[in-house]
Amino acid sequence: MAYPESRPTYSPPKPIYGISGPQAPARYDFNWTVKDDQSGNDYGQQESRDGDNTHGSYQVLLPDGRVENVVYTVNGDSGYVAEVTYQSQAQYPTHQTYTPVPVYV
Template sequence: MTAKIVVLAVLVAGVFARPQPQFYGAPAPAPIRHAPVHVRPAPVLAPAHPPRYGLPAPAPVGPAQYNFDYSVSDNFGNDFGHQENRNGYNTQGAYYVQLPDGRLQKVTYVVNGDSGYVAQVEYQGVAKYPAYHPAPSYHPAPSYG
């Protein structure tokens, strides 16, 4: 038992007696000390109205009224536009777009209170598709004869 203690004491002494590594190089730079900066915390702003989860959105203060209209037509085949009028909950409008097949698609819609979005879709012109002649994706093996 005493032999185990002696061996353990020698091992512990060896660990503490080993030479410490020495570093040869530039000394570590001194820490940079900045002047203290006094920052006032930002004020906590409460929303004008706290959020009301699960409740319906508040009704508009006054009836919404607007009119707008735009259209785009250029030499590259772009031809589309939109027009809308609104007075309160009654909305009427139309939009159109030139389709790649040559037809003009026009959508006329009405939104009247709780009746929802009611649309009527019309197409003007005849669809034209270019002739398609696919090339074979394989080449037959040559015949030797």
């Protein structure tokens, strides 16, 4: 059995760059919070954007008992600019030494 001299050729699909048609600038506003006294979770975020300008903040309860607050902006190509502050003082509980007691069955 003889094989044909010409073989099929394959080419990858042509890439599509960009999206055609008019595009509106990004615009949104959202926020969320979590406050659960039983587990100690206390954090949240707020952010809004209008075109190239983004403003937001978030807060989180740190393991040392402080609340970290971050207020940030991104204006065009300026990059992420943040101001970080803390509420309360860090608290470190005294270290308790644990000595396991052997149990024999």
